Amino acid sequence: MSTDRDADTGAGGDPDPERVRERLDAFAPALGRTWTGTDPWEFLTELTAIGSRMGGSEGERAAADLVADAFREAGLRDVHTDAFEMNAWRRGGTTLEVTTPARTGGDERTRSFEALALPYSPAGAVDAELVDAGYGTPDEIDEVDVEGKLVVASTTTPSGGRFVHRMEKFGYAVGAGAAGFVFVNHLDGQLPPTGSLTFGEEAEAPAVGVSKETGAWLREYAANTPGETASVHCSVDAETVPGESRNVVGRTGPDTDERLLLVAHYDGHDIAEGALDNGCGIATVVTAAGILAEADLELGVDVVAVGCEEVGLLGAEHLAATTDLDSVAGVVNVDGAGRFRDLVALSHTSEATGAVAEAVSRATRHPIEVEGEPHPFSDQWPFVRRGVPALQLHSDSGERGRGWGHTHADTRDKVDDRNVREHGMLTALLVAELAEPDTDLPRLDVDELADAFREADFETGMRAADLWPAGWE
Numbered sequence: 001m002s003t004d005r006d007a008d009t010g011a012g013g014d015p016d017p018e019r020v021r022e023r024l025d026a027f028a029p030a031l032g033r034t035w036t037g038t039d040p041w042e043f044l045t046e047l048t049a050i051g052s053r054m055g056g057s058e059g060e061r062a063a064a065d066l067v068a069d070a071f072r073e074a075g076l077r078d079v080h081t082d083a084f085e086m087n088a089w090r091r092g093g094t095t096l097e098v099t100t101p102a103r104t105g106g107d108e109r110t111r112s113f114e115a116l117a118l119p120y121s122p123a124g125a126v127d128a129e130l131v132d133a134g135y136g137t138p139d140e141i142d143e144v145d146v147e148g149k150l151v152v153a154s155t156t157t158p159s160g161g162r163f164v165h166r167m168e169k170f171g172y173a174v175g176a177g178a179a180g181f182v183f184v185n186h187l188d189g190q191l192p193p194t195g196s197l198t199f200g201e202e203a204e205a206p207a208v209g210v211s212k213e214t215g216a217w218l219r220e221y222a223a224n225t226p227g228e229t230a231s232v233h234c235s236v237d238a239e240t241v242p243g244e245s246r247n248v249v250g251r252t253g254p255d256t257d258e259r260l261l262l263v264a265h266y267d268g269h270d271i272a273e274g275a276l277d278n279g280c281g282i283a284t285v286v287t288a289a290g291i292l293a294e295a296d297l298e299l300g301v302d303v304v305a306v307g308c309e310e311v312g313l314l315g316a317e318h319l320a321a322t323t324d325l326d327s328v329a330g331v332v333n334v335d336g337a338g339r340f341r342d343l344v345a346l347s348h349t350s351e352a353t354g355a356v357a358e359a360v361s362r363a364t365r366h367p368i369e370v371e372g373e374p375h376p377f378s379d380q381w382p383f384v385r386r387g388v389p390a391l392q393l394h395s396d397s398g399e400r401g402r403g404w405g406h407t408h409a410d411t412r413d414k415v416d417d418r419n420v421r422e423h424g425m426l427t428a429l430l431v432a433e434l435a436e437p438d439t440d441l442p443r444l445d446v447d448e449l450a451d452a453f454r455e456a457d458f459e460t461g462m463r464a465a466d467l468w469p470a471g472w473e
Contacts, residue, residue, distance in 0.1 A: 015359035015433060023432055024364070030291040031425050039290070040283045040424065041417040043070055047282070048273035048412040053266065054119075055308035056088030056243030060267050067248045067266050067305045070286045075293030076250030076303055084318040086308055087200050088243025089119045091270060094208055095235045096182075098130075098221050113217070115208040116271065117236040118166075118183060119196040119311055124206050125235035126150060126180040129223035136169035138460050144224050147177035150232055152218050155193050156186040156401045161457070163400060165377050166195045168461030174205045175464050180234055181207035184215030186400075191407040194269045199312030199467065202240040245307035247315045252289065253297035253435065258327050260301045262288065262431055263316065263379055264334040265309030268410075275412045277405040278309070280338030280420055284393070287424025288334075292431060299329065299435035309335070309379055316379035320386065328388050330434055330441045333380040334427060336394030338420040342367045344396055345430075348374040349452045350389035352441045356433050357391060366426060373456050374449065376467050385469055387444045391434075393427060395419065446471070 024031070046066055052059040064081055071079045096115040101108055129149050134140040136153025151173040157164045170181045185193045190211045197203040210218065221230040248266070253259075264285040268274020282305055289303050306315030316333075330353060337343060345368050347354035354370045361368035375381075380390040397403050404410045433439060450472040453459060462468040 015356045015439060017359045017363035019436070020360055020363035020429060020433060023429065027291060027295065027428070030294045034287060034291060034421050034425055037421070040287050040420040043286055044275065044279050044283050044412060044415060044417065044420070047279050048275045051273065052270040053268040053274055054270035055267050055311040055314065056086055056245050057270070060245060060307055063266050064246050064248050064305070064307065067282060067286070071248060071250040071289060071303065074286055074290035076252050076289055079248070079250040081246040081248050083244055083246040084314070086243050086245050086314045087202070087240050089311065090239050090241060091117055092123070092237025092239070094237070095233065096208060096210065097233045098218070098230050100221065100230045113210060113214045114192060115210050115234070116192045116194055117238050118194060118207040118209055120198045120201065120203045120240065121207045121236050121238055122202050123236055123238050125233065126206055127231065127233050128179045129229050130218055130221055130232050131224050132219045132222035133173065135164070136173065137164050138172045138464070141173050141176055146173055148179050149223060150180045150182055150234060151178040152182045152184060152215065152222060154184050154186050159400065162373070164461060167197060167465040167467070170197050170203070170207055171464035171466065172461065178205065180205050182218060183207065183209045184218070185209070185212045185407070187403065188212055189409065191409055193406045194271050195406050196311045200314050206234060206236045208234060208236065245315060247307055247319055248305040250289065250303045251300060252293045252303065253300040256300040258299060258329050260299060260329050260431060260434055261304060261331045262301055262334070263304045263306055263319070263331065265307070265315065265379055266305045267307050267310055269310055269406060272408050272410040273412060274410055275415050276339045276410050277402065278335055280415060281334045281336060283420045284338040284424045284427055285334050287421060288427035288431065291425065291428035295428070295432055297432060297435045298437050301431060301435065306379055313379055313381060317382045320382035325383065325386055325388055328383065331380055331383045331388055331390040332427065332431055332434070333378055333390060333392045335378045335392055337423040337427065338395065340395040340397050341419060342369065342395060343423055343426055344369045344371060344394040346371050346392040346394060348380060348384045348390050348392065349444060349449055353389050353391045353434070356430060356439060360426065360429050360433055364426065364429065366422070368426065374452055376462060384444065384449070387446050389441045389444055391430065393423065395423065
């Protein structure tokens, strides 16, 4: 790929922490204003006040308008929205009832439990036995008879291995013959979880989320526990209809042919405010954009707020499909930054982007943990699978799973906006370093990328979720 930077500088060099320290001086006025400013908190307040930002909804449209205004106020130019068609899922009511058999001297008893349909669950009812599949990993599902049953699986996975995503668990269970799926939160608090079953298409079987407390009862009633089995009625009222979402695009830096992409999703689920996921992430990007708009960059940056991440990375897929990827030097995806204290940079096998994160960490004396293992469950995926180097900026509570995310409890009071401001500054420094003429960002070798996914034990789950790229056979 011929680039502006190749023509000017030839082969790239290693990231230079000293250069980052010099940039700190140049960025000092913008960094100082960010450190003491209230804009991130005010933006988060307006965003979370919308309520539901479900993909394709009026709330998502209102959020797009808010983000566009924030991009303009941050100093980005050419701010506009790019609409795209998608399948919008609409939630109705959900019923989950367990009937236990009659015992000596008594009658059978029916008990109702709170449950939430998972996005892209079809409408329908399942009357079946429950089967406890533990964490819901493929190996555990293989160990029990799931044919015609409702499979109960946890939102978390065992320590020591990679995190197995909800879509993998659902897809593998249904592929093994399950009639439906029950996703059990692993955290206390009567919080049934939500989360999409597919990437934008109606799923093959009904599925619901339930709280940890409800899950404990369901596991006791499951067919693979000793004693008499219970019967379960699970019904979902929902529909999938034609809808529209939009990406919000702004630009900063020079008008170079080659550009960087800085992206974050602004949508959320319909059951909460989406403050942590991904209100913090889009607030981090707006904060970084304000710093970058004052910077003397060598490479242009497109800043994009993408819609419909929560229902299948649909905004990022649209962006990748409508962008000349030969002109994209790299992608920085901010999904999870701003939530907790220390930044995590997922390099998705790119040694070059990981080295930039390490250089910024050393220069600023701010911890940035670099992880190289790839995954397909955020907005870098449509680019990474086509060989574009990427960083995903995240932050972690130290516990496995989403925490408050994807539950009713994902609300603004959980946010510490000091994290948003700090991560916004670090994001701006990372993007500026990636934009340096002598920062070399080699394309990913797709065959090596496929091998990395296999080595991380993704192939079985991704195939079950219909995510394994056709060219990786």
